[in-house]
Amino acid sequence: MLEKSILLLLLQLSVLGITLGGNVLIWPVDGSHWLNIKIIIDELINKQHNVTVLVSSGAFYIKPISNSYLTYERYKVPFEGEKMLEVIGNFILAWMKNKPTPSTIWRFYQEIGPPIKDFNALNREMCDGVLKNQKLMKKLKKSKFEVLVSDPVFPCGDIIALKLGIPFIYSLKYYPASTVEKHCGKIPYPPSYVPAVLSELTDQMSFTDRIRNFISYHLQDYMFDTLWKSWDAYYSEALGRPTTLCETMGKAEIWLLRTYWDFEFPRPYLPNFEFVGGLHCKPAKPLPKEIEEFVQSSGEHGIVVFSLGSMVKNLTEEKANLIASGLAQIPQKVLWRYQGKKPATLAANTRIYDWIPQNDLLGHPKTKAFITHGGTNGIYEGIYHGVPMVGVPMFADQHDNIAHMKAKGAAVEVNMHTMTSAELRDALKTVIYEPSYKENAMRLSSIHHDQPVKPLDRAVFWIEFVMRHKGAKHLRPAAHNLTWFQYHSLDVIGFLLACMATVIFLVTKCCLFSCRKFGKTGKKKKRE
């Protein structure tokens, strides 16, 4: 009887287009990136797929604990986790010192170049760690994976997939300079209304903004080419034929982008791009007792949630004191995630925690505002729960993210380097007491919640689609078969211009010839 029920269930599932028990291989990126792909992995496991994650011996954040559905395949690399952390530290420092504006982007990439080169070197060692480990590659081949899901910010997942002869899918927020989405993914990015990443521009640009955006695109393309060019030789060697990083990336079946139109400005895209921003968001759970009591003690004023993310452990004493005294000037209770020394100016309304249940706090009805560094995950939790934000961006896409939230009327920005206590206080008062901020945050929240299919379900749907159909070739634009001058129709325009020039030349020649002949006849006639 039970067997019959199981068989019936399996039949129903297959009619509903549900894939059971597939084998998925993951090429992750360590650190906060892991959190995003982990959500997808958990959902794949929920749907009874067997997931194998490739983890290097130098991983510092991913904790390899296998279970019946999840296998961590550990491969050896010649560096330790500390080395990666050191490079990440240098990267953040270089970024914080050199904010990339369109006018400083050149210097910015000069400064950020060395840590990126270090990343590339470690990344290549990771890639070697898998590709040159014949025993591992043999084992992977035997495991009959149906798809590889890769975070492409660290290249290599795509080569592994091609070597195993399986389709691959990307999961990313954006690639530096969007060059990859543009040139390798073939999405058109009109610089007249699509702001370049890291430009902090919005879709409403003045003439000057559009000049800055135009320059920003081209400079970033150039920088990308310079800094990532070295991968072309690696890819060619690994795949045993002349190729480029870009050409290989263009073979991705689906690009799962971790944004959506609640955050992003509307822009063109292609059918093999799926916007799954906020896939990690979920309803708030009840808070731990002590925290709930503190939250409830805020009365009608409510609370402020404050976190600068997992990468910033502590601040200078001066900065911490300045922040604490700003927070002391508001009537709300503040829950501050901070691992540094307790600031002397800390008031009774503020409590410091090593860790806070951020999502549960943001979803609490007493929450009035969120002070955030502007990481995508935090921003999306803010959007999900409709909480207005005070942004204190520091590096990477944080300035851009806050610029988006400002443009959508749901955030105020405070400059980390120059802010005063009063500025922080005023920013908080603005987002808490000017109703438009809450209204806009709620509007974004309602856009986020009102989708035909939830982001995580869409992400998993397309992974399963690729498993069921061995790819998604019907979504791949033919633009991938064209060279850049063919893509822009430059050969056609050149040919048509040449034709026109020839016609004009011939017509002119004929006219001149006729005129001369007619002139001569005329003269002759005159003479006669």
Place this chain on the structure above:
Amino acid sequence: MLEKSILLLLLQLSVLGITLGGNVLIWPVDGSHWLNIKIIIDELINKQHNVTVLVSSGAFYIKPISNSYLTYERYKVPFEGEKMLEVIGNFILAWMKNKPTPSTIWRFYQEIGPPIKDFNALNREMCDGVLKNQKLMKKLKKSKFEVLVSDPVFPCGDIIALKLGIPFIYSLKYYPASTVEKHCGKIPYPPSYVPAVLSELTDQMSFTDRIRNFISYHLQDYMFDTLWKSWDAYYSEALGRPTTLCETMGKAEIWLLRTYWDFEFPRPYLPNFEFVGGLHCKPAKPLPKEIEEFVQSSGEHGIVVFSLGSMVKNLTEEKANLIASGLAQIPQKVLWRYQGKKPATLAANTRIYDWIPQNDLLGHPKTKAFITHGGTNGIYEGIYHGVPMVGVPMFADQHDNIAHMKAKGAAVEVNMHTMTSAELRDALKTVIYEPSYKENAMRLSSIHHDQPVKPLDRAVFWIEFVMRHKGAKHLRPAAHNLTWFQYHSLDVIGFLLACMATVIFLVTKCCLFSCRKFGKTGKKKKRE
């Protein structure tokens, strides 16, 4: 108890983002277009919305039968249904005489111009019939509609919506020349790999094809401008401010396009475009007894379904005989929808019907092939049920549709004007006996069925979304605020070129000046 259950249900529905009991206004187009929007109307009624359809007194196909959820609002126009049928007849005749290829598109539009102008004249009388009927407009305003769904192939729905102060949505397959989607909707159409409508090209183009495509785009844009230009003045007058047809169309909240990637070649689009092709398709129902018996009598050979659509009632006697004798040469049984005189050559394997249950026949397991004129609805029923096709296109988008199916390996084309009996027979044998055709048709079918949300549900979701949120402004690209030269960054490029020229000029001048000065000093020195 019952009341409590209903309240609970309503609460659950609202949590699930379901809108109950909204008021929807429809601006339809008569004829086969009505069938498509009718599917959406039926689903809206299913979801308990009140739907009002604006029907002119000159409608020849729409049957106004109101019920509790559906109201037909009839308005007076100074023409009869026969007049519209006559113009449609002229349009089809002109089209069948002048097939639009890139080399003949100029002449084609010259010939098709007069019937299009006649359409425009009738269309304007329909528009006047609503806008200048103050009693009707007052009644519509009182009805508090939340959204207007318009088939934009006959303009005016958008003006009515703007006059009523409500958002509007388009439902269409494509607009002539795609000019509207491109210039008014702001979708990029790279001519290097996106074939122009009516070009019969695919996404795999040779250099010559790309030249033809490039020219086709620009000629069609020009023709559109010429033939639809007169609407600009009408729109300006109706809205009481200088505007254009294109500017007004650009205000659509959502564009529901009746194609999908099973049919379409992958190309860029924007977030306010939703591809809902095949929304009318549904599983096959059992056949009427007589037809089922005839189908079953086909044995292992199976059947062929044959229809040239609702617009072609009869053929010349010669053509009908030629077709019938072609059909006589295959072992399958044929069900032919045909209202003309019974051909003399009709064999026992072929039966003629005034009407056939086309969808139910295509979904029958005995069906081996579908002879179709290539209308979008029929093509989609073929895709839905995975039936390979023999295309006999005649006018409108039919050649294009068949070209798509040919490119995807699911159809063979036969020329209506030049075909012989043997050609029809051979085409049928090819799609029936060469396995690749069935395989490709099944592949398209599986792509069609394997979507996260069914096309009809997505269409209705976005209509309800616009009702819930009073629009979908978060999906509207900022490109709408730019002029064409701003959109293409021509002002920015011009400015940067001017800057470069100035710098080069100044540097050259400085060099020349220094050289001259240095030269003189040199000479002076020499003299000294």
